Each structure stands twice: as C-alpha cells, then as structure tokens.
Amino acid sequence: MKILVVLALLAAVACEREDRSFRSPPPATGRSPAPTLSALTPGPGPSGAPPGNPYDESAYAVSEGKRLYEWFNCVGCHAHGGGGMGPALIDDQWIYGDAPANIYATIVEGRPNGMPSFRGKIPDDQIWEIVAYVRSLGGLVRGDVASGRDDHLHGKSSEQASPGQPPQQAFVPPASQEQTR
Amino acid sequence: MTHSVLDPAGIQAARIDGLWWLLLGVCTAVYVLVILALARAVFGRRPAGSPERVERRVTIAVTAATATTAAILLALIVASALTSRALASLATDKGLSVELTGHQWWWEVTYEDPTPSRRVTTANELHVPVGVPVLLKLTSRDVIHSFWAPSLHGKTDLIPGLVTTTWIRADRPGVHRGLCAEFCGVQHAHMDFVVVAEPRDRFDAWLARERAPAPEPATDEQARGRDVFLHAPCAMCHAVRGTPAAGTVAPDLTHVASRRTLAAGTLPNGPGALAGWLLDPQRVKPGNHMPPSALSADELTPLLAWLGSLG
Numbered sequence: 001m002k003i004l005v006v007l008a009l010l011a012a013v014a015c016e017r018e019d020r021s022f023r024s025p026p027p028a029t030g031r032s033p034a035p036t037l038s039a040l041t042p043g044p045g046p047s048g049a050p051p052g053n054p055y056d057e058s059a060y061a062v063s064e065g066k067r068l069y070e071w072f073n074c075v076g077c078h079a080h081g082g083g084g085m086g087p088a089l090i091d092d093q094w095i096y097g098d099a100p101a102n103i104y105a106t107i108v109e110g111r112p113n114g115m116p117s118f119r120g121k122i123p124d125d126q127i128w129e130i131v132a133y134v135r136s137l138g139g140l141v142r143g144d145v146a147s148g149r150d151d152h153l154h155g156k157s158s159e160q161a162s163p164g165q166p167p168q169q170a171f172v173p174p175a176s177q178e179q180t181r
Numbered sequence: 182m183t184h185s186v187l188d189p190a191g192i193q194a195a196r197i198d199g200l201w202w203l204l205l206g207v208c209t210a211v212y213v214l215v216i217l218a219l220a221r222a223v224f225g226r227r228p229a230g231s232p233e234r235v236e237r238r239v240t241i242a243v244t245a246a247t248a249t250t251a252a253i254l255l256a257l258i259v260a261s262a263l264t265s266r267a268l269a270s271l272a273t274d275k276g277l278s279v280e281l282t283g284h285q286w287w288w289e290v291t292y293e294d295p296t297p298s299r300r301v302t303t304a305n306e307l308h309v310p311v312g313v314p315v316l317l318k319l320t321s322r323d324v325i326h327s328f329w330a331p332s333l334h335g336k337t338d339l340i341p342g343l344v345t346t347t348w349i350r351a352d353r354p355g356v357h358r359g360l361c362a363e364f365c366g367v368q369h370a371h372m373d374f375v376v377v378a379e380p381r382d383r384f385d386a387w388l389a390r391e392r393a394p395a396p397e398p399a400t401d402e403q404a405r406g407r408d409v410f411l412h413a414p415c416a417m418c419h420a421v422r423g424t425p426a427a428g429t430v431a432p433d434l435t436h437v438a439s440r441r442t443l444a445a446g447t448l449p450n451g452p453g454a455l456a457g458w459l460l461d462p463q464r465v466k467p468g469n470h471m472p473p474s475a476l477s478a479d480e481l482t483p484l485l486a487w488l489g490s491l492g
Contacts, residue, residue, distance in 0.1 A: 023463040023473070071430045072417060121414050123472040 020060060053100035055132035056141045063147045065133025068126055074134075077114065080153055081137040086114065089137040098140060103131045182375070183332040184358040190378065191351045193268055193334040200264040207253060268335070271348040276314040279307065283319070283326030283339035283361070286368040286469060287432055287445040292388060293318075301391045302420075304432030305445045307359075308377045310384040314350045324366065330359035330376050338363060351378030356441075367468035373446025394423030395435050395491050406487025409480045414472065421491070431471065438492045444469070452485050459484070 055061035069075065077086030087095060096106050107127050110117030118127070136146035189195040228235050282289040292301040309315045319328055321339040329336040330349070337347040351357070361372035379387070398404040410416060411426060418431035426434075440450050447466050448454040457464075459481070462471040476484065 020468075022467045023461070120412075121417050123414065126472060 018058070018060065053104075053128055053132055053135070055128050056100065056135060057145060058132070059145045059147070061129045062132045062136050062141065062145055064126075065129035065131070065136075066147050068122075068130050069133050072118070072122060072130075074130070080150065089134055090139075092138065094138070098135070098138065100128070100131050100135065103134050104128065107131070182356045182358050186331045188332055190353050190355055190357055191333040191349055192271065193349055194332055195352075196264050196267050197335055200260060203260055204257065207257065211250075211253065269348075271314050271350055276316055276348075277309065278316045278318065279309075280318045280320070281307070281328060281339070283321040283323075283328075283365070284430075285323050285366050286361070286372040286466070288372070288374045289322075289432070290374075292391075299392060301388060302433045303391055303436065303440070305374045305442060306377060306440050307374060308379065308384055308387050309349070309351050310381040311351055311354050311378050313381065314348055317347050317349060319345045319347065325363050326361045326365050326372070327363035328359065329362035330357050330374075332357040333359075333376060336362045349376075351376065354378050354380060358446075360446075368466050371445060371447045371466050371469075373442070375441055375446070390439070391436055395421045397423075398487060399490060400486070402483045403487040403490050406483035406485070409476070409484045410487065413474060413476070413480075413484075415474070418471075434488065434491060436491055438489050444471075452489055455488060456481060456485055 055065070077084055078089050081090035082088055087093070092098075094102070096102050096111060104127060106115060107122070107130060108117065108119050122130075132141060133147070135141050139146075183190055186194065186201065187198060189198045228238065230238075278293045280289075280291040280293060282291070288305050288307075290303050290305070290307050294300050317328065317337070319337055319339040320343065321341040323341060325341070326339040327336045328339060328347070332355075333349045333351060334347060337345055339345065355378055357376040357378065359374045359376055361369055363369075365372065398407055407424065410421070411424060416424075416426035416428060418428040420427045420429060420433045420435070422433070422435040438450070442448060443450050443454055443458055444462070444466050448458060458471075459474055459476065461473050462469055463473060
C-alpha cells in the first residue's frame with residue numbers, strides 16, 4: 001500500500017504544467033522591416049525545411065488563434081474555413097503554400113486580389129497563433145491540439161442554442177399584462 | 182464607494198437585507214432556545230412522578246417542539262418565496278433598459294434606444310438615475326459571468342447565447358461597486374464595475390455627453406495622438422465613435438477619460454496609469470487580451486494627450 005502511494009506521488013512529479021507566457025513582444029508599429037520582395041509564386045512553398053511554428057503543438061495557442069481569427073474578422077472573407085470572398089482554408093489547396101512561414105507571410109504582407117496586409121496591426125505572436133489555427137483548419141496540426149468546432153457549425157444545434165426558445169424575460173410588467181387583457 | 186449586502190442602496194438589496202435579518206433573528210432565537218433546553222436537560226433535576234407521566238410529558242414536549250420547528254421552517258419558506266417574488270416584480274413602464282455584456286474580463290454597457298444612432302456604448306461603468314427602475318438585459322460573449330452589485334441586488338448570471346434579465350433600482354445617489362461573481366478565467370478577480378447612481382437631470386446630462394461622438398482634437402499634439410491610435414494596433418479592437426476605429430471586441434473608448442477606472446476597476450484612471458497600462462498590460466493584469474504596445478515617447482505622449490481629451 002505504501003509503495004502504491006509512493007509510486008503515485010512519483011508519478012505526480014511527472015505531471016507537467018503547460019507554461020503560458022502572457023508577456024508577448026509588442027507589435028512593431030510602423031517600424032517593421034520593409035516587405036520581403038520574394039517571388040509570389042503559386043504552388044508549394046519554398047524548398048528546403050521551412051521554420052516550424054512552436055504554437056502548432058499547443059492547444060491553448062490554437063484556441064487563442066481561433067479567437068483572434070474571429071476578432072480580426074478573418075471570418076468576414078474566409079468564413080469558418082469554408083471560404084467565401086476569400087479562399088477556403090479547410091481544403092488541401094494552398095495557393096501560397098501551407099508551411100507556417102508561408103501563412104505568416106500571407107497575413108503580414110497580404111496577397112493580391114483582396115488579402116490585406118496586417119503588418120503592424122497584429123502582434124507577432126498573435127499572428128503565429130492565427131497561423132497555428134489556420135493550419136489546424138486544414139488538418140495540418142495534431143488532432144488533439146486542434147480546437148473543436150463551434151456549436152453553430154454542428155449539424156445539431158446545442159441545447160443552449162436550440163430553436164423555439166427565444167430569450168425569456170423573467171417577468172412581464174403588470175402594465176403590459178393589463179393591456180393584453 | 183458602497184459595497185455591502187448589509188448597506189442596501191436600492192429596493193432590491195433592501196428586500197434581501199430584510200430577509201437576511203429575519204433569518205438571522207429567527208435562527209439566533211432558535212439556537213438560544215435549543216441551547217437553554219439542552220442546558221436544562223443536562224443540569225436540571227430529573228422530573229418527578231411515575232415513568233408513565235414523565236413519558237407523556239416528554240412526548241408532549243417533543244411533539245410541540247417538532248410542530249414549532251415545522252411551523253418556523255414553513256414561515257421562512259413563505260418569507261423567502263415572498264422576497265423572491267418581490268425581487269422579480271419591480272414593475273415599470275417608464276424605466277430604463279440597459280444591455281450588459283460580459284467579456285473576459287470587462288463589462289460592456291449599452292443603453293438601448295429605438296434609434297440605433299442614439300444607442301450609447303460604454304464600459305465598466307453603469308450610470309443609473311436615482312429612483313428609476315432599470316431593466317438589465319444580461320448576456321456574455323465568451324464564458325459565464327455573474328453580475329453582482331451587493332448594495333443594489335443579488336447575483337444574476339450572464340450566459341453566452343442567452344439573455345437573462347434582472348431589475349435594479351437605486352434609491353440613494355452614490356457610487357456602488359460591483360463585481361463578477363462567477364469564476365471566469367485568470368483575471369476573474371479583476372473584473373469590477375461601478376454603478377453610479379445620480380439624480381435624473383445629472384444622469385440625462387451624462388447620457389447626452391456619452392451619446393456625442395469623440396470631440397475633435399483641440400491641439401496639434403492631440404491630432405497626432407489620434408493618428409497614432411488609428412495607425413497602431415489599437416484600432417483593431419477598440420472603437421472610438423467619430424473616428425474610423427470601430428472594433429467591438431474591446432471596450433469602447435469614445436469617452437474613456439470620463440471613466441473612473443481602467444481595465445475593469447484594476448487601475449484608477451489617469452495619464453500615468455494609462456501609460457503604464459498601454460505599455461505593458463500583461464504586468465498589470467496578466468492573461469488579459471490586450472497585447473503590449475511598442476510606442477516610442479514621441480508616440481506615447483500625443484496618444485495620452487488625445488485619450489485624455491476624450492472626456
């Protein structure tokens with residue numbers, strides 16, 4: 001019995017708490033380096049091993065990316081990955097490459113035909129979080145890291161949002177009751 | 182600033198206060214009587230008489246005590262139900278309707294108006310006229326929060342996807358502190374608001390001031406500050422009516438200088454606190470959604486001047 005307790009305590013030591021850094025480097029407002037004038041070629045990204053994105057491994061970062069994706073109105077054009085004015089993100093077609101560095105460049109520099117540049121508008125680490133989320137939409141990050149679907153994207157609406165139950169006022173003022181009588 | 186259930190400043194809190202004192206009084210009396218009976222049983226003399234007589238007297242005493250207990254509990258249930266009923270029925274047709282939206286970790290306050298352009302949005306500060314019932318329509322953008330201004334009313338949850346309602350009526354002017362009463366994330370403890378109860382004419386003047394768009398910059402420095410704001414990441418999240426900045430995910434800053442606190446009651450409002458907050462919000466309130474900004478001195482000073490002019 002004692003051995004079991006000791007083993008359990010030893011096992012608990014192995015529990016690792018994810019380290020969340022809240023103090024991110026600030027965005028470089030207006031002082032970022034000039035846009036990289038690399039050739040914008042359709043098809044897969046540049047050859048060689050592209051730099052990885054550490055946030056691809058963090059469920060917290062991906063869910064933060066999901067929040068920012070909504071906040072900064074990526075949904076306005078790309079919808080929830082299905083695309084609209086902008087290309088879909090849940091398929092395997094990546095016009096400018098699917099490597100984290102490619103998606104980062106797309107967000108920072110913008111792309112022809114509508115994708116605006118967010119240089120200096122979004123802090124760098126937040127862009128990398130969005131990159132991680134965009135890659136998770138295309139199934140490029142591990143399944144246990146990717147965030148779940150929103151309620152409204154499920155075939156069956158959640159109990160909370162089920163139809164036929166409009167917001168109910170807790171109390172109807174007597175004045176209006178008398179009017180209806 | 183009042184912040185106590187036992188110092189009611191409104192009719193709802195007064196009702197809760199009354200029920201609280203009733204419960205305390207009844208429970209204290211029952212406790213004292215029970216202790217006295219116990220003391221008598223332990224230290225008193227053994228009752229005289231035949232065992233049958235003693236048995237009958239004990240039966241009568243226990244039955245009477247049980248009946249009294251049941252009657253007191255029933256009375257308390259009735260008192261509680263009557264209070265709940267009264268709390269739900271603060272009726273009015275000339276009241277005020279305010280939407281309160283919870284965010285991690287701040288409060289969005291919107292005064293309704295049939296004309297969309299006359300709606301007023303502010304943050305972390307709820308102004309109410311004294312003596313006027315105010316209908317609060319509560320909802321949340323992210324997780325469950327709970328509205329609690331102890332001097333005015335009990336708690337009501339803010340639930341995403343659902344609108345809950347509650348009524349408050351402040352009966353004396355003053356500034357009442359409120360807070361989030363449902364754990365909602367790392368900065369739950371820094372999610373305060375104030376309810377400012379003021380006479381009707383002062384409230385109307387405040388609302389009219391809030392309804393106006395941000396004043397035009399009066400000096401060159403303020404104008405430069407506005408440019409900094411619009412070209413920095415600020416405008417991605419914050420709105421200032423009267424400028425192109427129209428973000429809805431962070432507090433509306435149209436009249437930020439008129440507010441008492443910054444960051445949902447975390448800091449007192451003022452140029453120094455605002456500068457510290459802008460440069461490193463994660464030191465003041467770790468985990469909040471505002472990123473630090475790399476502003477140089479010649480950007481920060483005009484920006485502070487402009488934000489300070491938004492009265």
